[in-house]
Amino acid sequence: MNRAPLIFLGVFAALAFSWAGLVLAPQIQIGGQGQKLVQGGDTLYPARRSGMAQQGAAVYVSLGCVYCHSQQVQPREWGYDNARGWGKRRSVAQDYLFDEPVQLGARRVGPDLSNVGLRFTNETFFLEFLYNPQMHHPGSTMPPFPFLFDRRRIGKTPSPDALKLPQQFAPEAGYEVVPKSGARKLAAYLVSLQSEAPLFEAPWPKAKRTNAPPAALDTNAPPGTATNAAPATNASAAAATNAPTK
Ligand code: HEC
Numbered sequence: 001m002n003r004a005p006l007i008f009l010g011v012f013a014a015l016a017f018s019w020a021g022l023v024l025a026p027q028i029q030i031g032g033q034g035q036k037l038v039q040g041g042d043t044l045y046p047a048r049r050s051g052m053a054q055q056g057a058a059v060y061v062s063l064g065c066v067y068c069h070s071q072q073v074q075p076r077e078w079g080y081d082n083a084r085g086w087g088k089r090r091s092v093a094q095d096y097l098f099d100e101p102v103q104l105g106a107r108r109v110g111p112d113l114s115n116v117g118l119r120f121t122n123e124t125f126f127l128e129f130l131y132n133p134q135m136h137h138p139g140s141t142m143p144p145f146p147f148l149f150d151r152r153r154i155g156k157t158p159s160p161d162a163l164k165l166p167q168q169f170a171p172e173a174g175y176e177v178v179p180k181s182g183a184r185k186l187a188a189y190l191v192s193l194q195s196e197a198p199l200f201e202a203p204w205p206k207a208k209r210t211n212a213p214p215a216a217l218d219t220n221a222p223p224g225t226a227t228n229a230a231p232a233t234n235a236s237a238a239a240a241t242n243a244p245t246k
Contacts, residue, residue, distance in 0.1 A: 030093045038197045045197040046097050049189070056189025059182045060103065063145065069113045070105035071193070082205070085119070086112040087195070089202045095195040110142055117194040123187035127179050128163055130186065135169050148183035151175055 035044040049057070060066075073087030081087060091114055096102045120126065125136070131149050133140040149163070154176050162176040171177055179187070198204045 033094055033097060035097070036094065036199065038199065043197070045199070046095060046195065047192075048098055049192045052185050052188035053192040054189075056185035056187070056192075057099070057103075059186040060189055061101065063186075065113075066103045066105045068105075068107060068109035068142070069111070070108050071103050071112065071114045072105070073112060073114050073195075081112060084111070087115045088204050089196065089198065091195060092199060092202045094199055094201070113190070113193055114195050115193065117191040118196060121191065123184070123191055124163075126187040126190045127183055128165070130183060131163060131165075131177060131179075132169050135166065145183075148180055148186070150178045150180055152178065 035046065037043070038045040072091045073081045073089065075090040081090075095114070120129075128135050129137075129142075130145045132144045132146070133142040134144075151171050152175065154162075154174055158176055159178045162178050165171075165177060
């Protein structure tokens with residue numbers, strides 16, 4: 001008996017099924033995503049980046065920031081990104097609509113940058129940080145990127161764009177440090193990294209209703225130990241009980 005047609009059909013069906021599962025289904029689910037109205041229906045999310053910020057994305061890619069920085073807020077069950085202050089909600093496909101290529105990152109030598117534009121909102125901070133991270137975070141292991149800046153002799157008048165550096169980071173007298181266009185684009189891109197808008201598929205976590213005083217900080221400590229509340233009694237922990245300690 002000739003089984004060739006049967007084998008052919010079997011192989012065809014197997015390939016067709018995997019294609020449908022791996023290509024077609026994701027395409028139907030997220031392939032047609034577009035901007036959505038959020039926040040009371042008056043803002044489109046994600047916002048398109050400005051031209052400067054878009055070019056900054058290319059600088060980000062070219063400098064390999066992705067080797068040390070991720071751009072994905074992990075859900076709470078998998079880590080504590082929320083507690084670290086990296087984002088109010090997990091990242092979803094919608095967040096990356098205008099990213100090409102997407103800079104997810106796999107390693108976290110430094111903090112996640114998905115929402116860095118909400119943590120630091122002005123470009124000056126980013127310019128100074130790129131020029132020398134030590135200025136803002138002494139002891140930082142982030143490498144400086146001085147080649148993004150021009151160190152040049154001050155002309156008739158100092159450049160209005162020159163960084164205002166504290167004494168120990170400033171160049172010698174008569175010189176100034178001016179960001180090149182790459183630095184300014186990169187800073188614009190970093191400010192544009194804001195992906196916290198609440199979405200249907202990723203709403204902000206609801207605050208738990210409790211009568212207990214709010215814990216000051218979300219920490220990794222097991223529940224019960226993490227509180228800044230003053231002890232209910234002035235007695236020391238050991239004295240508070242009469243039970244023999246042994
Ligand atoms: C070798 C690893 C490494 C590379 C490459 C790197 N960074 Fe960092 N970055 C770090 C570390 C570590 C920190 C945390 C430093 C600190 O806070 O002291 C950091 C912090 C930052 C911060 C501050 C974030 C925050 O929340 O405090 C920004 C912004 C940043 N990096 C941007 C960049 C950009 C843009 C690039 C590419 C041009 C880049 N980094 C490349 C390691 C790196």
